[in-house]
Amino acid sequence: MTEIxxxxxxxxxxxxxxxxxxxxxxxxxTVYGLGADALDEDAVGRVFxxxxxxxxxxxxxxxxGPEMAHDLVEEWTDEAQALADAFWPGSLTLVLxxxxxxxxxxxxxxxxxAIRCPAHPIALGLIExxxxxxxxxxxxxxxxxxxxxSEHVDRGFPxxxxxxxxxxxxxxxxxxxxxxxxxxxxxxxxxxxxSHTQMGRVLGVxxxxxxxxxxxxxxxxxxGTPVASPGMLGAHYQPKTPTAxxxxxxxxxxxxxTFVIAWSVDxxxxxxxxxxxxxxxxxxxxxxxxxxxxxxxxxxxxxDAIWIETPTDLVDETDSGSGPLWDAILERLHRAxx
Numbered sequence: 361m362t363e364i365x366x367x368x369x370x371x372x373x374x375x376x377x378x379x380x381x382x383x384x385x386x387x388x389x390t391v392y393g394l395g396a397d398a399l400d401e402d403a404v405g406r407v408f409x410x411x412x413x414x415x416x417x418x419x420x421x422x423x424x425g426p427e428m429a430h431d432l433v434e435e436w437t438d439e440a441q442a443l444a445d446a447f448w449p450g451s452l453t454l455v456l457x458x459x460x461x462x463x464x465x466x467x468x469x470x471x472x473x474a475i476r477c478p479a480h481p482i483a484l485g486l487i488e489x490x491x492x493x494x495x496x497x498x499x500x501x502x503x504x505x506x507x508x509x510s511e512h513v514d515r516g517f518p519x520x521x522x523x524x525x526x527x528x529x530x531x532x533x534x535x536x537x538x539x540x541x542x543x544x545x546x547x548x549x550x551x552x553x554x555s556h557t558q559m560g561r562v563l564g565v566x567x568x569x570x571x572x573x574x575x576x577x578x579x580x581x582x583x584g585t586p587v588a589s590p591g592m593l594g595a596h597y598q599p600k601t602p603t604a605x606x607x608x609x610x611x612x613x614x615x616x617x618t619f620v621i622a623w624s625v626d627x628x629x630x631x632x633x634x635x636x637x638x639x640x641x642x643x644x645x646x647x648x649x650x651x652x653x654x655x656x657x658x659x660x661x662x663x664d665a666i667w668i669e670t671p672t673d674l675v676d677e678t679d680s681g682s683g684p685l686w687d688a689i690l691e692r693l694h695r696a697x698x
Contacts, residue, residue: 362517362523366526370523371485371525381397382403385524388496390536396494412501417468417502421473421474422475422496424487433458433473434457449480505599505656506652509528512652597652597655601619604665605694611624617663617665618667619658619663620638620667622668623641636663655696668697
């Protein structure tokens, strides 16, 4: 069965398990991850098996800093160093040509590897104490809602032999931005907290995008073709309960079996007739931090349906500088509701 521990005891136990090639769940600033020795093919295979993850979906490798990243790539470029100086530790994943040190299973057989340095003391402490990089995909069954608390992880793996390190709620709440540096033009493969504008300022060039953003669909699982980054497969972030994005004006039609996640609740007038209601923050940072927790709450409520009020109008009323973060939020919402 799963076991949630905190403090020094949890770290000691986790390091012992990682040294034996086992899997542990650990907190980062984005979401909780399933950690295993990234250089141990068998250990990485246990992560895939536990998650039920498609083999063509690569994993992000978590490092303690640029020095550890050097051995994992064919060339640690000036661009990579500049971005690491600006955003590491932090919510930015860099995709570069892999070195022979990285097992094929980590990259789904692809020629590139995704690397980031997490901004969480527990995650960094594990990596530094182990002296090796860790894979760290979200600690949930593949395709399901990402976990931002230890309880979310526990709910996702009932009966599993899994140590979960307690680290409190994840402050960012959504996954890292993924930037591909392996081609001619730096390209965002997955939107996140770090924006194209921020990265463009550091690099002195315009940063491109694959177009997998608000309304984007990604690649279907089971195609057998490796993707360049985690988060690019279509089914992602999904509750088990049927979930729909609903316009603000339609919220009054929610029935008694519906759990509503809304931001304009004062105008909705349905407080007494729902399965449940979660009122979301109106700022993008607060909304992102609360999103997955709200979806977990709704999914566990026994509701017949989950309605999420589309934040399109909310995007329009907030500061324009927050647009990229809203894009990342909308990407998660569209993928959760497809």
